[in-house]
Amino acid sequence: MMEEGLICQWSVFRSLLAILQWWAFNVTVIIINKWIFQKLDFKFPLLVSCIHFICSAIGGYVAIKVLKIKPLIHVDPEDRWKRIFPMSFVFCINIVLGNVSLRYIPVSFMQTIKSFTPATTIILQWLVWRKYFDWRIWASLVPIVGGILLASFTELSFNIFGFCAALLGCLATSTKTILAESLLHGYKFDSINTVYYMAPFATMILAIPAMLLEGNGVLDWLSTHPYPWATLLTIFSSGVLAFCLNFSIFYVIHSTTAVTFNVAGNLKVAVAVLVSWLVFRNPISYLNAVGCGITLIGCTFYGYVRHLISQQQSVPGTPRTPRTPRSKMELHPLVNDKLDDKV
Secondary structure (H helix, E strand, O other): OOOHHHHHHHHHHHHHHHHHHHHHHHHHHHHHHHHHHHHHOOOOOOHHHHHHHHHHHHHHHHHHHHOOOOOOOOOOOOHHHHHHHHHHHHHHHHHEEEEHHHHHHHHHHHHHHHHHHHHHHHHHHHHHOOOOOOOHHHHHHHHHHHHHHHHHOOOOOHHHHHHHHHHHHHHHHHHHHHHHHHHHHOOOOOHHHHHHHHHHHHHHHHHHHHHHHHHHHHHHHHHHHOOOOHHHHHHHHHHHHHHHHHHHHHHHHHOOOOHHHHHHHHHHHHHHHHHHHHOOOOOOHHHHHHHHHHHHHHHHHHHHHHHHHHHHOOOOOOOOOOOOOOOOHHHHHOOOOOOOOOO
């Protein structure tokens, strides 16, 4: 009995440790990126994203080839272009839009909008693939959408460009997650192998646009900024921490249950909002805070409903909805749209 108690205590401690280090990496990366754009006046999100991808590509190679932390999952050369490249393209757009939105809107507002991802995933699957969803899933989206509308209408630092970038980022995240089900079918990727294959492609995709669109601005900034190398060091440090975030996601997934992961993910948003307010002191109205809270409660409810439905489907003899699926796509499980913190 004592040994079982110790094992249980260690399991709880391990889960808490996994969640805390995940929060720490995630919130730190968000705050540093916002600091780069706002405080250091480095207003070049494409270059920041490109540096992040370079750090991730190097980190993935070192983790798999040198340190051998995870075994390399071999992918056929043909599949690298047919499957990995399209994923990398959407992956790249997702990260760039996140950094663009951080340049124009506060962290608190950006994180609230990112909570819209479950809704965009469901709507996209319903519109494009005609996938059927339980009515409880649709009901759980109501507080998410309502909370975001309230937060948007009452946001004191509202910027239409940043708002649209964050919203399109949700769509890119949903597209990336849905594509992963079909394009990566047959490959059991973990987060490190995902970065190993996608980061080099993402760097290649983004390098030329970054040089063409931001090259002259970066040269001007280097010639006028009093401490350019300190800023560049901060950007590269952010890239290293962003790669470490992938390890933390892998660790927390394997240390917690699906419900715990969902709740921890929504609490992480609340932590990011609180820390960003303490650092940047961006004005937040009472109704704006209420809208953010409603959204997070809605996301938690959505995760609970998903878990409830998956549990019912896994129990033998549980009656299904009396309806014939329109396609094979409807038989697929709900995609895991909470894994949107990868760099």
